[in-house]
Amino acid sequence: MPDGLQAYCRECAAEYYRQRQEAKGKRVRERGQVPPGHKRCPQCEEVKPHSEWERNKSSSDGWASYCRACRAERNRVSYFKRKYGLGPAELEALVAEQRGVCCICLAARAEHVDHCHETGRVRGVLCFSCNAALGQFKDRPDVIRRAAAYVEGIAWKPTLVAPGVYQLPS
Numbered sequence: 001m002p003d004g005l006q007a008y009c010r011e012c013a014a015e016y017y018r019q020r021q022e023a024k025g026k027r028v029r030e031r032g033q034v035p036p037g038h039k040r041c042p043q044c045e046e047v048k049p050h051s052e053w054e055r056n057k058s059s060s061d062g063w064a065s066y067c068r069a070c071r072a073e074r075n076r077v078s079y080f081k082r083k084y085g086l087g088p089a090e091l092e093a094l095v096a097e098q099r100g101v102c103c104i105c106l107a108a109r110a111e112h113v114d115h116c117h118e119t120g121r122v123r124g125v126l127c128f129s130c131n132a133a134l135g136q137f138k139d140r141p142d143v144i145r146r147a148a149a150y151v152e153g154i155a156w157k158p159t160l161v162a163p164g165v166y167q168l169p170s
Contacts, residue, residue, distance in 0.1 A: 043070040102127035
């Protein structure tokens with residue numbers, strides 16, 4: 001209005017908004033009471049104290065949109081979708097297919113997504129140690145085979161042919 005005030009009071013405007021949204025088939029959340037020092041998380045729909053929220057200076061109330069637990073879960077889901085193209089259901093199916101166990105050591109829990117660094121294709125889900133080991137071996141099968149032979153007691157002593165050039169025994 002020209003005087004800077006609304007035509008309707010806050011309650012009437014809220015009711016009118018609710019009616020318009022419901023006419024469109026959308027659901028409008030009932031506004032509940034939140035005690036001072038608390039905030040409602042839209043994902044878990046719980047009212048939690050400010051100690052369970054991250055600070056966010058750019059938001060109107062100075063707190064993040066989601067509580068710490070929900071925010072961590074949203075970040076985790078977003079990371080796997082962005083990095084590997086896996087949604088939560090696909091990741092759970094991949095782990096369930098392996099029965100929750102690392103494909104290499106068959107002992108530890110499968111928690112880390114393993115992928116080919118050249119193609120980006122997801123190979124499976126490994127434990128931290130096995131995933132790190134593949135990374136240390138630069139995903140090179142020849143190096144992994146030599147490491148396995150070394151561990152099994154077969155000594156592969158390379159012979160220096162020229163500076164930086166080694167010949168492996170056949």
